[in-house]
Amino acid sequence: MAYVPVPVVRSAGSLPTALAYDPSNVFARILRREIPAQLLHEDEHCVAFRDVAPQAPLHVLVIPRKALAGLGDAGADDAALLGHLLLVGRAVAERLGHPSARYVVNHGAPSGQSVFHLHVHVLAGRPLAWPPG
Numbered sequence: 001m002a003y004v005p006v007p008v009v010r011s012a013g014s015l016p017t018a019l020a021y022d023p024s025n026v027f028a029r030i031l032r033r034e035i036p037a038q039l040l041h042e043d044e045h046c047v048a049f050r051d052v053a054p055q056a057p058l059h060v061l062v063i064p065r066k067a068l069a070g071l072g073d074a075g076a077d078d079a080a081l082l083g084h085l086l087l088v089g090r091a092v093a094e095r096l097g098h099p100s101a102r103y104v105v106n107h108g109a110p111s112g113q114s115v116f117h118l119h120v121h122v123l124a125g126r127p128l129a130w131p132p133g
């Protein structure tokens, strides 16, 4: 079914949804190949690589090439890109023997976001508690 764009409703006084993008952030530097990463996938839209401080036996980050500081910067025209990040994460996890995985996007510092380039965490290989801490 084709994605039908809907107006994005944003509540006043909540987290700033559009974050200033700093092109010197670590993931931008990985995209520019200025610093190394254990790449697992790349295509014209995104790159996937292992997290440098893995929180599970499999901990992969999937990032768009597009300069989006966080989920709040994505609009309806990014819907296909967001879906692509999830599908790439799933494909990488399955390829590495993990049909079950957790897919996480931290949005904003209070949620745990520390790198302000949008990324999807893919975690697998051990039982994962719920709710998360």
Ligand code: AMP
Binding pocket: 026, 035, 037, 050, 051, 052, 053, 054, 061, 106, 112, 113, 114, 115, 116
């Ligand atoms: P978040 O806290 O959601 O912003 O996640 C950022 C993630 O990036 C953390 O899990 C870090 O371990 C990871 N990270 C930071 N620097 C690097 C790097 N150079 N290569 C791979 N992962 C990194």
